[in-house]
Amino acid sequence: MLFQIFQKHVDAVLDELTEAGTLPAGLDRSNVTLEPPRDPAHGDLSTNAAMVLSKAAGMKPRDLAEKITEKLGQLDDVQSVDIAGPGFINLRVAEPVLLRELLEIAELGSEYGRSDKGRGVTVNVEYVSANPTGPMHMGHCRGAVVGDALADLLEAVGHKVIREYYVNDAGSQVATLARSAHLRYREALGDDIGAIPEGLYPGDYLKPVGEALAAEFGDKYKDSAESEWLLIFRKAAVAKMMDMIRSDLALLGIRHDVFSSEADLHAAGKADIAEAELRSRDLVYDGVLEQPKGKVIEDWEAVELPLFRSTQFGDDQDRPIKKSDGSWTYFGGDLAYHFQKAQSADELINIWGADHSGTVKRIKAAVAALTEGKTKFDVKLVQMVRLLRNGEPEKMSKRSGNFVTIADMVEEVGKNAVRFTMLMRKADAQMDFDFAKVMEASRDNPVFYVQYAHARIQSILRKAADEGVLPSPDKLDNLGEEEMDLIKMAAQFPRIVESAAASREPHRVAFYLNDLAAAFHAFYNLGNDRPEKRIIMVNDPETTSARLFLAKNIGQTIRNGLALMGVEASESM
Structure with missing residues (x-):
């Protein structure tokens, strides 16, 4: 692949200069980059090698660049090379290299763009992890798509990837879910439940849950004390909600390996x-939290709690892992979950x-402590999405009670449009x-x-x-300058x-596809003003077949990019 080829060329030149004594041995080259220059007029590729290594070499950047x-200028793959500014090196790629890249796209097909850079390192990506108290809604959608595309x-x-969903089924919200399900259970048995009491979940999505409970238990728990049915109904309601959540995620083509x-x-x-x-490493101790600064709490009293020494790992205060009643704090549970x-x-x-x-800082501290710094940990925060229709805020869903569901969105605009749109911004x-x-x-x-470009x-x-x-x-030799520019874009x-995976930013693929589509549309439109640039020319089948080969593989590249976003390419529009 083009960038890999030229990265090897740059590395080989730096190796030669090291052997000749121009560069000292053992230099850190991790900051040496090879990428397209911001202005295509400057060349096809640009490297900062001279700028990064000149100080260690005891040379001026421009002298090392020369x-x-x-x-580099002696290589057959290089058409031209020049120095810009204080020492940036710009290269133009020889045409045969570009034609080989086009052939590689054709040869690799759906594998073009894939690599073994991750070398089998296992990465656990946890995403969605919504409380199992209702259907998936707009608030969950963006994180679900970002996580799935990143995986x-x-x-x-x-990389070997584990796609995980953490089911928060131990808190007060699932107890509320169980009570809401019991209300719908009574409704299914014929009780007039009236208005849904404040504090319970009002959505109609719980009606089938109540009906299923009525079918399973009859009126056994209709008038029973809460203590007799709460755990049973909590477990059953969570199971039903998770079935609904899996179904909602499937509408977006999203799956998880582990729940x-x-x-x-x-x-x-x-x-x-x-x-x-x-505790075995003295990272949890029994201590007393300071009273919150800037607040006057009349009934506040010092309570000894087990505290994690998160300040040793960059947090601003040590954190309790248990409450005064001995139950686990959210942080205590999260700490154990990440250890698992x-x-x-x-x-x-x-x-x-x-x-x-x-909570990011404290969880990072916990992972660093529990794994002794051996496990890398990253958190990607996803901002909210404002839902509009013709610029006006969208009305809420009747079925859910107070939100627009993923099912609503997919039904109206389709999975592909939802996923692509969610990846169009950082x-x-x-x-x-x-x-x-x-x-x-x-x-x-x-x-x-x-x-439309693919279609x-x-x-x-x-x-x-x-x-x-x-x-x-x-007859690829029949291709001209405009065609070469299109190949250069595909070769990126x-x-x-690789850069989108390394930075954990799947939106980069969406941005690139938009640029590639624009480049193809511009190339196609050349034929409107210049008949000799039309892709299909009846009187020139050889050039036509070469341009068709180019177009076909631009389509392959678009298709590969869309596949990484979980989007199917359109065959017609």
Whole structure:
């Protein structure tokens, strides 16, 4: 692949200069980059090697750049090389290299862009992890798509990925769920339950749960004390909610490998195991929290609690892992959960809503402590999405009671549009999802624009086949400058995939696809003003077959990028 080829060229030149004594041995080259320059007029590739290594070499950046360019310029793969500014090196790629890249796209097909850079390192990606108290709604959608696309990206670069969902089924919310389900159970048995009491979940989605409970238990728990049915109904209601959640996620093409239960974690004593591990290293101690600063709490009193020494790992205060009644705090449970995850993964990534930002530092401290710094841990925060219709706030769903469900969204605009739109901005940037704009057939709608590029290519290929002309690599020498520019854009795809995976930013793929689609549309439109640039030219079958080969593989690259986003490419529009 083009970037890998030229990275090897740069490395080989630096090795030569090291052997010649121009560069000292053992230099750290991790900051040496090779990427497209911001202005394509400057070249196809740019490296900062001279800027980064000049100080260690005891040379001026431009002097070192001259030695590097002298050797790079001798390579057959390099058309030209020059020095810009204080020492940046810009290269232009020789045409045969670009044609080989096009052939590689054709040869690799759906594998183009994939690599083994991750070398089988296991990464646990936890995403969604919504409380099992109702159907998936808009608030869950963005994190679900970002997490799923990130998992796909990590697999594409050679990581082994565990997709995990943490089921928060041990808190007060699931007790509320059980009480809400009992109310619907009584309703299913014929009771007039009236208005849903404040504090219980009002959505109609609980009616089938009540009906299922009535079918299973009859009137056994209709008038029973809460203590007799609460645990039974909690377990049954959570199971039904998880079935609903899996179904909702399936509408978006999202799956998980592991569903970890908070209740099961505590029942298995995992939190006690984590506490014992930390106490054995004097990282949990019994102490008293300071009174909250800036607040006057009349009934506040000092209580001795087990505290985790999170300040040793960058947190601003030590954190209690248990409450005064001996039950586990949320942090205590989360600490045990991450310890459990770290047993089967080399790296952990959590996709959380932005409202969880306050807990990031303490959980990072916990993972660092429990794994003795051996397990990498990262948190990606996802901002909320504002739901609009023609610029106006969208009304809420009647079925859910107070929110728009994922099922509502997918039914209206389709899975592909939802997923693509959710990846069109950085996860930590707020975004609007306007139903009207998502469905708009215009250049301003990236969902449409990228899909239209792929559909247009498929239409061209069908039309050419009807006229008896097929894509062929036999006459690629007939391709000109504009075609080469398009190949250069396609050749960036493997680098984009690797950088998106490394930065944990799947939106980079969406941005790239929009640029590639724009480049193809611009190339196609050349034929409107310049007939000799039309892809299909009846009087020139050889050039036509070469341009069809190019178009076909641009389509393959678009298809590969969409697949990483979990989006199917459109064959027609």
